[in-house]
Amino acid sequence: MLSLHNTKCECGHQNAVGTVLCESCGKPLMENAESDTPLEMRYDGVARRSQKSNPSIIDRVWNFFSSVKIAVYLIVLTLVSATLGTIYPQEDSFLNNFEPSTYYKEQYGIPGQIYYKLGLSHTYESWWFITLLVMIGTSLVICSLDRVLPLYRALSKQQVRKHLRFINRQKTVYASQIDGSAEEWVQSFGNQLKRKRYRIYSDGTALLAEKNRFSRWGPYINHIGLILFLLAILARGIPGWQMDKYVTIPDGDIVHIDDTNYYVKNEKFTVTYYSDDELPEELKGKARAKLYETKAVLYTCESQCGDTSAKPELREVERHNIAVNSPLQYKGLKLYQFDYDVTPKLKGVKPVLINKATGETYGPFDLPMKDAPLEYDLGVYHLKLVANYMEFAVGDDGEPVTLSREPNAPAFIFLITGPGLPEKGQPYMYFPMQKDKEKFGQDQLNASIADKLEIKVQGMENVDFSEASTYLNVRMDKALPYVWIGATISMIGLLMGSYWQHRRIWLRIDNGQLSLGAHTNKNWYGMRADVAAALRQQGITVDPKSLDNGGNNA
Amino acid sequence: MGKYRRPVQIVILLAVLIVGGYAIGTSLFAAKEDGIPKVGGTPPDFTLVDLQGNTHQLSDYKGKAVVINFWGTFCPPCVKEMPEFERQFAKWKDEGLEILAINLSEDTLTVNNFVRRFELNYPILRDVNKKTERSYGLRSYPTTFFVKPDGKIMEIKVGGMTEQDIDERVIELLKY
Numbered sequence: 001m002l003s004l005h006n007t008k009c010e011c012g013h014q015n016a017v018g019t020v021l022c023e024s025c026g027k028p029l030m031e032n033a034e035s036d037t038p039l040e041m042r043y044d045g046v047a048r049r050s051q052k053s054n055p056s057i058i059d060r061v062w063n064f065f066s067s068v069k070i071a072v073y074l075i076v077l078t079l080v081s082a083t084l085g086t087i088y089p090q091e092d093s094f095l096n097n098f099e100p101s102t103y104y105k106e107q108y109g110i111p112g113q114i115y116y117k118l119g120l121s122h123t124y125e126s127w128w129f130i131t132l133l134v135m136i137g138t139s140l141v142i143c144s145l146d147r148v149l150p151l152y153r154a155l156s157k158q159q160v161r162k163h164l165r166f167i168n169r170q171k172t173v174y175a176s177q178i179d180g181s182a183e184e185w186v187q188s189f190g191n192q193l194k195r196k197r198y199r200i201y202s203d204g205t206a207l208l209a210e211k212n213r214f215s216r217w218g219p220y221i222n223h224i225g226l227i228l229f230l231l232a233i234l235a236r237g238i239p240g241w242q243m244d245k246y247v248t249i250p251d252g253d254i255v256h257i258d259d260t261n262y263y264v265k266n267e268k269f270t271v272t273y274y275s276d277d278e279l280p281e282e283l284k285g286k287a288r289a290k291l292y293e294t295k296a297v298l299y300t301c302e303s304q305c306g307d308t309s310a311k312p313e314l315r316e317v318e319r320h321n322i323a324v325n326s327p328l329q330y331k332g333l334k335l336y337q338f339d340y341d342v343t344p345k346l347k348g349v350k351p352v353l354i355n356k357a358t359g360e361t362y363g364p365f366d367l368p369m370k371d372a373p374l375e376y377d378l379g380v381y382h383l384k385l386v387a388n389y390m391e392f393a394v395g396d397d398g399e400p401v402t403l404s405r406e407p408n409a410p411a412f413i414f415l416i417t418g419p420g421l422p423e424k425g426q427p428y429m430y431f432p433m434q435k436d437k438e439k440f441g442q443d444q445l446n447a448s449i450a451d452k453l454e455i456k457v458q459g460m461e462n463v464d465f466s467e468a469s470t471y472l473n474v475r476m477d478k479a480l481p482y483v484w485i486g487a488t489i490s491m492i493g494l495l496m497g498s499y500w501q502h503r504r505i506w507l508r509i510d511n512g513q514l515s516l517g518a519h520t521n522k523n524w525y526g527m528r529a530d531v532a533a534a535l536r537q538q539g540i541t542v543d544p545k546s547l548d549n550g551g552n553n554a
Numbered sequence: 555m556g557k558y559r560r561p562v563q564i565v566i567l568l569a570v571l572i573v574g575g576y577a578i579g580t581s582l583f584a585a586k587e588d589g590i591p592k593v594g595g596t597p598p599d600f601t602l603v604d605l606q607g608n609t610h611q612l613s614d615y616k617g618k619a620v621v622i623n624f625w626g627t628f629c630p631p632c633v634k635e636m637p638e639f640e641r642q643f644a645k646w647k648d649e650g651l652e653i654l655a656i657n658l659s660e661d662t663l664t665v666n667n668f669v670r671r672f673e674l675n676y677p678i679l680r681d682v683n684k685k686t687e688r689s690y691g692l693r694s695y696p697t698t699f700f701v702k703p704d705g706k707i708m709e710i711k712v713g714g715m716t717e718q719d720i721d722e723r724v725i726e727l728l729k730y
Contacts, residue, residue, distance in 0.1 A: 062563055099693060130581045134574035141566060234577040258688065371661045387667050390660075391628065402628045405660050 011163070016150075021045025024159050026166030026506075038171045038549055041519050046150040065135075065142040074139055078132045085123030088115055092122070092244075130234070137230045144223045155213060161206035162506045162517075170506075170517030172528050173549045174535065174542065182509035185538070192534040193505065206508040216521070218497025225490025232482035243476040246338060250345055251466035254299070254314070257474055261305060263314050264335060267295040269470040271340060292340050294322040294470040298330050322472065332476055339471035346407050349432045350462035353378050353416075354454045364462055367432070369407040381418035381453075384425065388412045392436065409436045420452060430455045432463075503527050505534075524548070590691030593707050597622065597699055598689040602656065602679035605669060610654065610679055615701075618652050619727045621720075622699040624681075624692055626658035627668045631714030632696040636672050638717040642724055643676045649728050653677070658695065659684050702730045 007015045013024035020030050021039065023046055028039060039045070048066060055063060064070060088108060091100045100121055104112035119126050167173070178185050182205045190200040190207055198209040236242040249255045249266035256263050274288045299314035320328035320335075328335040352363035362378035369390070376383035387400070392411035395401040400411070410432055415425040429445045431437040443450040457463060501523045507516040520527040528544040535542055591597045601611045612620075623639060625632035636655070643653050653676040657665050662680075669678055681687055690697070698715065700708040700723055708727055711719075 058560075058563055058567065061567065125581055127578050127582045130578050131574075134570070134577055138570045138574070141570070145562075145566070231573070234573065237577055237580040256683065256685070372663070374663065385663060388661070388663050390664075395630075401630070401633075402664070404628045405626060405658060 016047040018047030019045065020047075021166065022163065023154055025161070025163040026159070027163035028165060028169065036169065039166070039169045041170075043147055043151050044154040046154045048146045048150065062142060062146075065139045066146045068143060071136070071139040071143055074132060074136050078129075078136060081123065081129060081132065084120050085129075088112060088121065090122060090124065092125075130237075133230060133234065137227055137234075140223050140227050140230075144220050148217075148220045151216065155216065158201075158208060158210075160201045160203045160208045160506075161508055162208075164508070164510075164515055167506050167508065167515045167517035169549075170519050171524065171549050172518040172520075172531060172547045174514070174516040174531065174547055176514050176540065178509055178512050178514045182512065185514075186507070186509065189507070189534060189538055192537040193530075196530055196534070198503075198505070198530075205510070207506070209505040211503050212500040213502050215496050215500035216502045218493045218495070218500075220493070221496060222490050222493030225486045225488070225493055227486075228489060229483055229486030232479040232486055235479045235482065236477070241476075241478045243333075243474060245474050247472050247474060248341075248469050249294075249472065250347075250469040252347070253466070256301075256312075260333075261301050262333065263299040263301060263312070264472065264474075265297040265299065266470050267297060269294050269340060269468040271342065271468065291323060292337055292470075294337060294472065296320055296322050296328050296335060296472070298328060298333075298335070322470075327475075332478055334475045336473040336475065337470070338473040341469045341471070342467065343469075344465045344467050345469070346410065346432065346463070346465045348464040349457050350464075351430070351432070351455045351457045353381055353383070354456065356452055356454055361458075364458070367412070369410050369432075372412070376414075381416060384415040384417075386413050386415050386427070392431070392440065409433065411436065411440070414455070416449070416453065421449070428453065428455065432457065501526065503530060505531060518547075591699065591707055591710070593710060595707055596705055597701055597707055598686075600656075600679075600686045600689070602681060602686060604677045604679055605666065608677075610677055612654070615652055615654070616705050617703050618650055619703055619724075619730065620652045620654060620701040621724070621727070622701060623653065623655045624658060624687060624690070624695060624697050625655055626660055626695055627664055628660075629658075629695040633668075635696055635714055635720075636668075636674060638715070638720055639676065640672065640674050641717065642720050645721075646724055646728065651724060651728065654679055656681050656686055658687055700724075700727050702727065704730070 007017060007019060007029070009015060009022035009025060009027055009029065011022060011025040011027065013022055015023050015029065021028055021041075021044065026045070028045075088104065094103075100116060104116040104121060106112075108115065115121060123129055168175070186202055186205060186207050190202055190209065193209040194200055196211070198211045201208040201210070243259070245258065247255050247257060247264065249264065251266055251269055254263050254265040269292070271292045272290045274283075274290045276284045278290075279286070279288060296319070297316055298318040298320075300317050302313040302315050304312045318328060318330040320326075322328050322335055322337045324337050327337075346369055348366065348368035350364040350366055352361045352365075354361050360379075362381055365376050365378060365383075366373075372385055372388065374385045376385070389400055389402040389409075389411040390405050391403040391408040393401055393403050393409075403409075412430045412432075414428045414430060416428050417423070417425040426449045427446075428449055429442060431440060431442050436442075501520045503518070503520040503526070505516065505518040507514060509515075516531065518527050518531050525544075528547045531547055532542050532544040597612065599612045601609060603609055612622075621639070623632075623635070625636060627633060639653055639655065643651065655674070655676060656679045659681045665678065665680065690699070694712055696712075696714060698711045700711070702708050708730070709723060711723070715723075
């Protein structure tokens with residue numbers, strides 16, 4: 001290392017630029033080296049790896065991220081912008097049919113419009129928020145690496161005999177005259193500390209006692225956990241790693257889950273309500289759901305997937321009764337019960353054709369509401385379906401129209417041929433629902449044929465309707481296990497760093513003069529108690545408080 | 555460790571560049587695309603069957619001016635537009651105009667009756683289970699996409715149009 005500064009210590013050790021305390025003997029090297037105030041012991045006074053005398057571009061980038069000050073700014077900036085995202089609901093908290101460009105303005109006025117225009121309605125997915133996260137991640141890696149490696153080096157090759165100024169400028173100090181053999185005193189003092197689970201390193205008249213060094217690695221293990229956590233969050237952007245959508249399935253239907261190879265069937269949705277005696281007074285008479293359950297079957301598509309002209313071939317892979325807090329789970333895919341709709345939907349009827357004169361009935365025949373067959377042979381009669389309407393109405397021009405594509409008020413027009421009817425057939429209008437039959441006047445519309453024939457459903461067993469639709473929340477989050485692993489590692493690091501303290505005691509005896517200094521990264525009270533207890537065993541009684549040499553955190 | 559310092563720095567900064575670049579890139583990309591077609595963007599491809607059973611894939615129409623119209627018999631402005639599109643198709647088909655009218659997942663009989671009643675000659679495609687409609691992010695009907703020969707969307711018109719409206723847009727579309 002070429003440097004203009006002379007970084008060589010008087011003990012002969014060559015230190016790196018930026019070193020605060022000599023890596024070998026601990027002598028203070030910086031400007032206030034002659035002062036008597038307690039030393040700054042952070043990172044044991046070693047230089048950060050990135051501190052260099054002539055930085056290149058890479059070094060400058062590295063130094064930027066290596067700065068704790070920058071890291072703090074980044075964290076504060078991220079916190080503030082994450083807060084902004086909570087002012088109004090985020091776009092992804094809305095379900096279908098949501099138009100963000102108008103919603104925020106209509107709901108919250110001008111502030112809402114500004115909020116939307118600034119892109120704060122999708123804060124957490126925005127490029128600048130992701131950029132902040134990436135920068136924090138980078139800062140975590142570089143800050144840690146730049147400090148942990150020199151610290152590791154410094155702690156793994158510590159000198160036992162430290163410079164007197166180093167010892168005397170610790171925050172916990174003791175000095176006195178010792179009678180008798182210095183070696184024996186050091187030996188016996190070391191044994192006292194051993195019983196307190198210190199590791200002892202001695203070179204005769206000097207001693208280093210150390211315990212719980214591993215707690216120094218706590219913050220770095222915590223950072224490794226956080227980096228993993230962040231990477232897992234970023235990994236959610238990988239296609240197929242995260243999904244959060246909703247499907248609506250009427251009873252008995254199979255629905256494709258968009259952007260996947262999965263189909264899900266709702267075999268039966270049931271909802272049971274609390275009976276009145278199970279409810280408190282103020283809720284009696286109100287329908288409170290006790291259980292909603294979807295008998296669901298999950299399929300994967302084997303062939304003809306995504307082909308609108310053919311039916312896909314499905315294979316059952318999982319079956320589960322989905323209830324609240326009991327989702328269907330298959331290979332990371334989870335289907336949660338989300339909502340339901342108990343409006344019945346007509347799926348099909350099985351009516352019969354009745355000859356009003358003779359009372360003879362023909363049928364019943366299957367008439368599904370959607371994609372009904374076009375021809376029906378019923379004994380002597382032949383029915384041809386010529387038109388159908390899902391929600392029948394009469395348009396402004398007097399023509400029949402449909403108001404929607406859902407079978408809310410279905411109507412069918414058959415052309416019937418058979419005995420007693422014109423050769424080219426006679427039209428017959430059929431409304432499967434009784435309310436529509438009356439509302440639109442089926443018999444009046446059918447006029448003369450209404451006297452001869454009637455199509456009607458006999459009994460509810462011939463009506464097929466789905467009683468309910470279930471709403472399922474489809475979720476997939478492959479990053480979640482990694483988030484948990486990251487969080488666990490981070491917590492382990494946090495505990496290591498918080499519940500244990502790295503304590504060190506240095507002492508040397510020069511011509512009967514004992515100099516003792518002790519350092520810990522937290523809990524100075526405990527540090528002083530350790531020193532005072534060991535001294536007491538040696539016959540020196542001191543008040544632990546008197547060991548305090550001033551400084552912060554004392 | 556000293557001699558590995560520079561390679562380690564480069565490896566870490568490269569990893570940051572790749573991982574971070576990917577994360578930021580996808581968030582930028584997602585913000586722009588959103589899956590739902592926008593003016594200047596590319597309409598999602600589809601393969602649908604017409605009433606005669608022929609398959610039509612949108613990508614086969616690349617290089618042509620295409621009007622994609624979503625319609626249903628239950629939507630009065632759609633019904634009003636269909637004969638207008640028919641006249642526009644007759645007027646411009648020799649200039650290379652293609653009209654693809656995608657029905658909103660209604661059943662065969664309904665669509666057949668409608669097409670027969672209005673004698674429509676341009677392809678009527680059948681969407682199934684609202685799949686195509688969802689991929690186009692439709693919110694109301696009718697919605698019409700005017701797609702330039704380079705495959706980019708010139709305009710998205712939500713709601714009914716007069717024949718004059720359609721004519722003006724087709725003239726502009728054929729300029730490309």
